Amino acid sequence: MANSVIPHVSSFGGSVHGGQQVVPFKTSKGNLKVLLLHGNLDIWVKQGNNLPNLDMFHKTLGDMFSILPLKAQSGATKITSDPYVTVSISGAVIARTFVIDNSENPVWMQHFSVPVAHSASEVHFVVKDNDVVGSQVMGAVGIPVEELWNRNVIEGSYPILGANGKPCKEGATLTLSIQFIPIEQMEMYNFGVRSRPDYEGVPGTYFPMRKGGKVNLYQDAHVDEGGCLPELRVGDGGRVQYEHRSCWEDVFQAISQARRLVYITGWSVYHKVRLVRKGKGEMDCTLGELLKTKSQEGVRVLLLVWDDPTSRSILGYKTEGVMNTGDEETRRFFKHSSVQVLLCPRSAGKGHSFIKKQEVGTIYTHHQKTVIIDADAGQNRRKIVAFVGGLDLCNGRYDTQDHSLFRTSHTIHKDDFHNPTFLVKFWV
Numbered sequence: 001m002a003n004s005v006i007p008h009v010s011s012f013g014g015s016v017h018g019g020q021q022v023v024p025f026k027t028s029k030g031n032l033k034v035l036l037l038h039g040n041l042d043i044w045v046k047q048g049n050n051l052p053n054l055d056m057f058h059k060t061l062g063d064m065f066s067i068l069p070l071k072a073q074s075g076a077t078k079i080t081s082d083p084y085v086t087v088s089i090s091g092a093v094i095a096r097t098f099v100i101d102n103s104e105n106p107v108w109m110q111h112f113s114v115p116v117a118h119s120a121s122e123v124h125f126v127v128k129d130n131d132v133v134g135s136q137v138m139g140a141v142g143i144p145v146e147e148l149w150n151r152n153v154i155e156g157s158y159p160i161l162g163a164n165g166k167p168c169k170e171g172a173t174l175t176l177s178i179q180f181i182p183i184e185q186m187e188m189y190n191f192g193v194r195s196r197p198d199y200e201g202v203p204g205t206y207f208p209m210r211k212g213g214k215v216n217l218y219q220d221a222h223v224d225e226g227g228c229l230p231e232l233r234v235g236d237g238g239r240v241q242y243e244h245r246s247c248w249e250d251v252f253q254a255i256s257q258a259r260r261l262v263y264i265t266g267w268s269v270y271h272k273v274r275l276v277r278k279g280k281g282e283m284d285c286t287l288g289e290l291l292k293t294k295s296q297e298g299v300r301v302l303l304l305v306w307d308d309p310t311s312r313s314i315l316g317y318k319t320e321g322v323m324n325t326g327d328e329e330t331r332r333f334f335k336h337s338s339v340q341v342l343l344c345p346r347s348a349g350k351g352h353s354f355i356k357k358q359e360v361g362t363i364y365t366h367h368q369k370t371v372i373i374d375a376d377a378g379q380n381r382r383k384i385v386a387f388v389g390g391l392d393l394c395n396g397r398y399d400t401q402d403h404s405l406f407r408t409s410h411t412i413h414k415d416d417f418h419n420p421t422f423l424v425k426f427w428v
Contacts, residue, residue, distance in 0.1 A: 021088035023124050025163045027142025032121035035145045037089065037180060043112040044177035045085050045097050045125065049157070051104045052169040053080040054129040054136045080104050081129040083138065085174070088126065089118040098349070099130045113204065120145050125174055127160050132354045139168035141176070148180040218247035221391055221398045222277065229401050248275040248398065251387055252283065254373050255290055258299050260382065262291065263372040265304040267365055268325035270394035271333040277398065277412040287393055288333050295338040305330065306366040307343035323365075326394065 083106050087095040094114045100106035122142040128135040139160035147154055155177035162168035183189055188203070201209030219229060223244045232242040252275040255262055271288025285293075295301040311321025311328050321327070327343050334341045348360040370388050377383035391397045395416050409417055 021086050021093045021124070021126055022091050023088075023126060023140050023142075025140075025161070026165060027124065027140050027161050028122060028144060032144050033146045034119055034121045035149055036117075036119045037123075037145060037148065038117045039115075039183040039186060040181045041094070041112070041114045041116050041123070042177075042179040042181065043087060043095060043114065044155075045087070045095075045108050045110050045112070046175040046177065047105070047107040047109070048083055048085075048127060048160070049105055049173045049175070050169060050171040051081055051083055051106070051127065051160070052138055052172060053104065054138060055079055055081050055131075078102075081138070082131075084128055084130055084135075086126045086128065087112065087114075088124045089116060090120040092118065123148070123178065125158075125176055127174060134355060138162075139172065141174050143178055145180075148178065153177060153179045216245060216250075218250075218390065219244060220246075220400055221248045222246045222400050224400055224402075247387070247391065251371055251393070252276050252290070254371070254375060254385055254387070255294060256282070257375065258294060258373040260299060260374040261372070262294055262299055262301045263304075263370070264302070264393065265366075265368040265370045266392045266394070267306050267367050267369065268323075268327065268392045268394035269303055269305045269330055270326040271330045272326075273394055273398075273416070275393070288330070291339050292334070292337050301339045303330070303334070303339065303341045304368075305341065305343055307345040308365075309345060309362055 080102055081104060082099050082101045083103065084099040085097045085108065086093050094116065095112040097108045097110045100108065122144055125141040125143070127138040127140065129138055139162045141158040141160060143154055157173040157175045159167045160169075160172045160174050223229065223246045229244050234240050234242050269287075271286060271291075273287050274285070275287060275290075276283045291301050291303075305327050306325065308321040308323050308325050308327050310319065310323070311325065312319050331341050331343055344366060345361055346364045346366055348357040369390060369392055370386060371393070372384065372386045374382045375385040398413065398416060400412075404413075
């Protein structure tokens with residue numbers, strides 16, 4: 001039995017899929033038809049039984065210590081494989097379970113709902129042993145695509161086959177369930193997400209659908225009055241004329257009027273950036289100055305920023321980092337203030353090998369871009385307003401509908417030319 005069991009985990013993309021998985025041996029006898037799977041796969045990876053122990057290094061150590069007196073061995077735990085399962089079609093990994101440490105009878109009970117458009121003869125469930133460096137294949141289970149086409153649900157316990165076409169270990173099985181739903185039977189794809197009367201919102205989202213929400217769409221960080229943007233009419237029958245608003249001015253005003261909280265996440269959050277470029281008085285300040293002011297007023301200000309692994313400040317030696325996000329500079333700016341800044345590196349998911357963790361931390365980043373604040377809801381009540389996606393609050397993001405390249409380099413874009421690919425200098 002596994003140490004921990006998650007009763008139900010729905011996975012709609014993210015780190016559970018991606019990469020290639022080639023099964024170098026046959027998992028079915030005879031010739032199989034190659035058919036197109038276009039639709040959705042509903043998959044349950046439930047449990048494994050009697051899996052082999054591939055942790056040979058620790059097994060050898062265990063054999064050595066087995067000659068010790070029983071009293072010395074009391075309380076010792078058997079060290080064995082750390083299994084997980086990948087699901088692949090035509091070599092493409094579409095799902096991956098978490099790793100269960102030190103278990104030959106793991107229980108995953110993980111659920112995956114995966115959109116697919118693959119031509120294949122089989123869907124492969126590959127059982128692996130996670131190691132410090134990489135992983136080892138224990139064996140695989142192949143489900144013919146033709147059976148998925150002809151049956152509603154395929155479920156049961158299947159022998160895990162090794163490279164010789166025989167079970168990798170006597171009694172080694174994988175319990176699973178899989179169902180293919182063709183695209184023609186999926187109402188959402190044929191008639192839209194509101195096709196059913198019991199519509200509950202976009203499937204697979206974390207939060208349920210709520211009523212009374214309002215959405216504003218933004219063109220650029222700033223929109224000049226009388227600009228070149230076309231007039232748009234929205235609502236039923238186009239009864240309402242859409243108002244083009246300036247995103248960063250709205251962000252500035254929202255932060256300025258916050259009374260309880262300002263939560264910001266970003267790939268980059270740079271304290272020197274100016275949200276309002278033509279402001280006067282209180283609006284003529286940097287983001288860092290604004291956040292410090294709000295924090296001093298008693299507003300809880302939290303920043304969650306991607307930690308660029310190439311930017312460091314060690315013993316006075318500073319490096320800007322390959323991406324020039326300014327994360328270390330922003331952290332130092334708020335260091336002795338009541339603004340809380342957390343630089344968060346990109347980490348691999350549970351159960352990845354040491355090499356994979358290093359790869360993820362070096363190559364991949366966090367790209368969430370949100371500003372969440374409390375706002376006036378009338379009648380002495382507060383509500384939550386969120387700016388989601390699109391623009392990091394950093395250099396190189398301020399733009400207008402004119403999209404000037406160089407004409408504004410000494411005015412609204414002064415000290416804000418950002419192109420990490422080329423070293424560019426301006427001469428007056």
